Amino acid sequence: MANGLAVASTTTRAASPTAARVARLTPLVGLVPMIAYLAIFLVVPAAGVLEGAFTGAHGVSLAALKGATSGAFLHALVVSVELSATASVVAAVLGTAAAAAIVSLGSERLNRITASVAAVLANTGGVPLAFAFVATLGNFGVVTLALAHLGFDPYAHGFTLYSVTGLVIVYQYFLLPLMVLIMVPAIRGLRREWSEATWTLGGRPSHFWRHVAAPLLAPTVLAGLLVLFADAFAAYATAAALAGGVIPLIPLEIGNLIDGNVVANQANVGDALGLEMIVLVALVSVVYALAQRRQTRWAR
16 A cells, blocks of 8 residues: 555656646647747748848849948938838827827726727728828818818929828828827826825926926837837838829838839849848837836836
């Protein structure tokens, strides 16, 4: 009997490490589909772009990278950065102001409606959005004709929808709601005790927003600005429908190269341009993570 108990105890101890190992690995099984998805649709394409960017006619070469950072492609990169920076800054300012106004009303129902509408608008784009703005602010759009009827023709004063300024306006349709989605939770996270302490010490609402709320919200605003920049920089369908062939942008240049518009010795320039976008988005992601970490530390 004693020998049997000893054997059973030894078997249990031997099985315990295996059981513990299985228990630790079980939660990871649920990550397998996500890991496979990321590997197939992110890691493998990124590796292909990286390989193509450093491949030339005779093996490893920097010719594609040199081509992507000179001439018309360099100009497209500059225009893309300028467009994305301008559109994201405008959306960040307006979105933060709109979020503050929504939260100040203190309506839970309004917050839910705003979140639903903003989520829909933030994911709207492409050709339908371009057509909507053409019908509204195009040469013969509803708003354009209405303003002309009132004596002010925007196209006679230098405005055109098919320009960088026009794209900045169009991009607000999906960038501004995205900023609202980012800022509403952050502003709602400001504790009432902080504002009450400011007023108890003799401060005014302007003092609270300037010296308390602004430093606390700055990391979130920066993070939101970076997300907007990346979103605007990667936008393709809307820009292609409105400014294809008119405004040089990196996504449009990549699209042209994919369509087969390649000159001699530039077969891999599209990969090099894609690598530029990957590096830029990676840098934005790093700064975004740092800003989020700082915001989390303040919120504790």
